[in-house]
Every structure is written in structure tokens, then in C-alpha cells.
Amino acid sequence: MLHGIRAFTGSRHFQLKEVIEGVFAAIAVPGTGSLGNAAIVDLGDATLVVDTFTSIQAAEDLQAAAEYLMGRKVSYVINTHWHSDHTCGNQVFVPAAHIISTSITREIMDTFVRDRIMQQLAKPEAIYEAIDEIDEQIQRETNEKLRQEMQWDTASDREYMKMLPNLVYSLPNLTFDQRMTIHGSKRNVELITFGGGHTQSDALVYIPKDRIAITGDLVLSKHHPVLMYANPQQWLDILDKVEQLDIERIVPGHGEVCSLNELHEVRGYIKNLLEIVTDAAQRNQSLDEITIPSAYQNWFFTTYFKSNLQSLYKWIKKIGK
Structure with a gap:
């Protein structure tokens, strides 16, 4: 075919x-x-x-x-x-x-996502302002790969916002x-x-x-x-x-x-970051000091690395209670 x-x-x-x-x-x-x-x-x-x-x-x-x-x-x-x-x-x-x-x-989808869509429709200007802020960050970004990914992100966000008034959210x-x-x-x-x-x-x-x-x-x-x-x-x-x-x-x-x-790589990534964040938490190291391990530096979604560290830190603290 x-x-x-x-x-x-x-x-x-x-x-x-x-x-x-x-x-x-x-x-x-x-x-x-x-x-x-x-x-x-x-x-x-x-x-x-x-x-x-x-x-x-x-x-x-x-x-x-x-x-x-x-x-x-x-x-x-x-x-x-x-x-x-x-x-x-x-x-x-x-x-x-x-x-x-x-x-x-x-x-x-019927609760959290539907509510989020209603909020986005009610205050679209706040989202456009956030996109504009990222556009300004892109101008200052010196890492070409990260710059390209940030441009893709904001372009996708603009596509979503342009579509949103016509969305009939279908469950x-x-x-x-x-x-x-x-x-x-x-x-x-x-x-x-x-x-x-x-x-x-x-x-x-x-x-x-x-x-x-x-x-x-x-x-x-x-x-x-x-x-x-x-x-x-x-x-x-x-x-x-x-x-x-x-x-x-x-x-x-x-x-x-x-x-x-690639399944093995994703599993390795999650295990690796869990170890890194657990170690940082035990040593009271700032997450901002952690850089992307070399194995993942060529991967896309680079902007999620920092938020991934924060998410894992919260999860480790939550289960440690």
C-alpha cells in the first residue's frame, strides 16, 4: 500500500x-x-x-x-x-x-480537561501573554537546539489557541x-x-x-x-x-x-533521573545545578528536563512521608 x-x-x-x-x-x-x-x-x-x-x-x-x-x-x-x-x-x-x-x-477528560478548556476560553489573553514571554526568551537563547525546540513549542501552542474557539470537546x-x-x-x-x-x-x-x-x-x-x-x-x-x-x-x-x-531507553531514563533526584534530595543539592546526562542531550523535549526533575522531587517527598 x-x-x-x-x-x-x-x-x-x-x-x-x-x-x-x-x-x-x-x-x-x-x-x-x-x-x-x-x-x-x-x-x-x-x-x-x-x-x-x-x-x-x-x-x-x-x-x-x-x-x-x-x-x-x-x-x-x-x-x-x-x-x-x-x-x-x-x-x-x-x-x-x-x-x-x-x-x-x-x-x-469530562472533569479536569473540560474545566481547563473553559478556563482557556475565558482568558485566552493570559495564554497569549505567556507565549509572547517565551518568544522573548527564544530571542535570548544561545543554544540552537533548545532555541529550535522552543520555537516548535510556541508554534504548536499558537495552533492550539487558534483552534480552541472551534473545539467541540468530544468524549x-x-x-x-x-x-x-x-x-x-x-x-x-x-x-x-x-x-x-x-x-x-x-x-x-x-x-x-x-x-x-x-x-x-x-x-x-x-x-x-x-x-x-x-x-x-x-x-x-x-x-x-x-x-x-x-x-x-x-x-x-x-x-x-x-x-x-526505545522502551529500554525510556525505562533507563526514568531510573536514571530517579537516582539523580534522590541523591540530590539527600545532599540538599539544588535541582538547578543538575544538567542533562550526556545520553539524553540529543533527545527532543529538552524543555521538559527541568520540570521532570521537579516532578520526581515532589514524588519522592510524597512517598517519603
């Missing part, structure tokens, strides 16, 4: 990659309305989309790609977790498609608590949650026949994992369970299609 990818006019928001015949990764283009990756899966008699990007336009392009490749409307959409870069495009796919998530993810209408299987005429997919690691509840899509996992942000390829809402120990436990599945290829939440090697 590679000719189908070539014939699809494309999108500025993502690049289509064929993982295996009938399974496509939509890899986010930095600084656009995608931010996170998505995926398209041919079930034979139905089409499944995994995650829906940050903006309506990016989701419309994803829908167009899915319909072009499969010749039919999308039947199922999976939200791997509640973050906006995986859910804000949901409205494009309803009512034709069922939107699926874990019960906890839907509850968070999942099917939920599950452990596992759910969708049986297709060509392949089955298993929706699995082992609990919450990256967020309070994370799901992955496992395709046993093809030995593929579409992991959301449980696995990232050459990007700093985002630990803002994370439980690092549970995340490590979840990665151990994911590794026990029969997996050859991974479509990560961010970065290029990868393998178990």
Missing part, C-alpha cells in the same frame, strides 16, 4: 509511515497542530485510528488519510490517554466512529477497565491498560498478529518522557509488563517508529 501513501496529498502536520501492510504511523511534524503521533490500522472490515492530535485541522488530515488509504470511514478511535495532543481531534470522527478510552481517562462513548478486543476480518487488536504511569491511566493498542504495539506516551523515541502527571514507579512496572508482550515494532507517542530498544 506504499503507492497509497505516495498518492495521498499529504499533510503539513504529519508524515505517513507504513509499519507493516495495513498499519500506518502518522508521525508528528514539530511545530504544527499534531504534536503527538497517531496511527491508522486496517482491521479488514473496519478502520481504527489511534489518537487524534492537538488541532482540528491535523485531525481532518488524519481522517482524510485514513479514508484515502482504506476507502471507508473510520469506525473506531482510541484515546491512549487524556493529553490534548492525543484527544482534541476527536470531534472530526464523530458520530461515524466510536471513541474508546479507559474509564479513568474518560472521567478526567469517548465506549470505555474499558483492563482489556478490550476488537475483532476484524483481517486482524484483531487488543486494547490494554496496566494502570497509570505517564498519566493516571494509560492504554496501548496491541496487534498480536503483527507483533506491533501503539503505546501512546508510555514509550517515546529519542524524546524526554513527560513526568508532570506521572507515577514513575508504576510507569516502570507497566514497561516491564509491555515488554512481556510479543512485540517487534512500536509506534511511540512521540518520535519515529522504533523497537523494544
Whole structure:
């Protein structure tokens, strides 16, 4: 189906990659309305989309790609977790498609996220002021890699804010608590949650026949994992369970299609930062003095490193009480 990818006019928001015949990764283009990756899966008699990007336009392009490749409307959409870069495009796919998530993810979307969107709509000027402040910081930034990433961040933020007045926040209408299987005429997919690691509840899509996992942000390829809402120990436990599945290829939440090697790298990152922050806490060392370990200096999402340290410090103090 590679000719189908070539014939699809494309999108500025993502690049289509064929993982295996009938399974496509939509890899986010930095600084656009995608931010996170998505995926398209041919079930034979139905089409499944995994995650829906940050903006309506990016989701419309994803829908167009899915319909072009499969010749039919999308039947199922999976939200791997509640973050906006995986859910804000949901409205494009309803009512034709069922939107699926874990019960906890839907509850968070219906409360915390909905409230946050209302606040953003009520006071957009505060967000634009924050973006302008970062633009000023970019002018002073001398590290070219960090400067580029900050530019991508603010461009994505502006895309989100431009889209926000037209957002019809669309919640999942099917939920599950452990596992759910969708049986297709060509392949089955298993929706699995082992609990919450990256967020309070994370799901992955496992395709046993093809030995593929579409992991959301449980696995990232050459990007700093985002630990803002994370439980690092549970995340490590979840990665151990994911590794026990029969997996050859991974479509990560961010970065290029990868393998178990990147799962190992994410696990190593979380363990490494836990050790660094635990040591700093014991020695009363300032987190500001900690620099990015050399193994991760070429990874993207550089701006999350400092906030990751702070998140881990809070978590260590919390469990130490």
C-alpha cells in the first residue's frame, strides 16, 4: 500500500509511515497542530485510528488519510490517554466512529480537561501573554537546539489557541477497565491498560498478529518522557509488563517508529533521573545545578528536563512521608 501513501496529498502536520501492510504511523511534524503521533490500522472490515492530535485541522488530515488509504470511514478511535495532543481531534470522527478510552481517562477528560478548556476560553489573553514571554526568551537563547525546540513549542501552542474557539470537546462513548478486543476480518487488536504511569491511566493498542504495539506516551523515541502527571514507579512496572508482550515494532507517542530498544531507553531514563533526584534530595543539592546526562542531550523535549526533575522531587517527598 506504499503507492497509497505516495498518492495521498499529504499533510503539513504529519508524515505517513507504513509499519507493516495495513498499519500506518502518522508521525508528528514539530511545530504544527499534531504534536503527538497517531496511527491508522486496517482491521479488514473496519478502520481504527489511534489518537487524534492537538488541532482540528491535523485531525481532518488524519481522517482524510485514513479514508484515502482504506476507502471507508473510520469506525473506531482510541484515546491512549487524556493529553490534548492525543484527544482534541476527536470531534472530526464523530458520530461515524466510536471513541474508546479507559474509564479513568474518560472521567478526567469530562472533569479536569473540560474545566481547563473553559478556563482557556475565558482568558485566552493570559495564554497569549505567556507565549509572547517565551518568544522573548527564544530571542535570548544561545543554544540552537533548545532555541529550535522552543520555537516548535510556541508554534504548536499558537495552533492550539487558534483552534480552541472551534473545539467541540468530544468524549469517548465506549470505555474499558483492563482489556478490550476488537475483532476484524483481517486482524484483531487488543486494547490494554496496566494502570497509570505517564498519566493516571494509560492504554496501548496491541496487534498480536503483527507483533506491533501503539503505546501512546508510555514509550517515546529519542524524546524526554513527560513526568508532570506521572507515577514513575508504576510507569516502570507497566514497561516491564509491555515488554512481556510479543512485540517487534512500536509506534511511540512521540518520535519515529522504533523497537523494544526505545522502551529500554525510556525505562533507563526514568531510573536514571530517579537516582539523580534522590541523591540530590539527600545532599540538599539544588535541582538547578543538575544538567542533562550526556545520553539524553540529543533527545527532543529538552524543555521538559527541568520540570521532570521537579516532578520526581515532589514524588519522592510524597512517598517519603
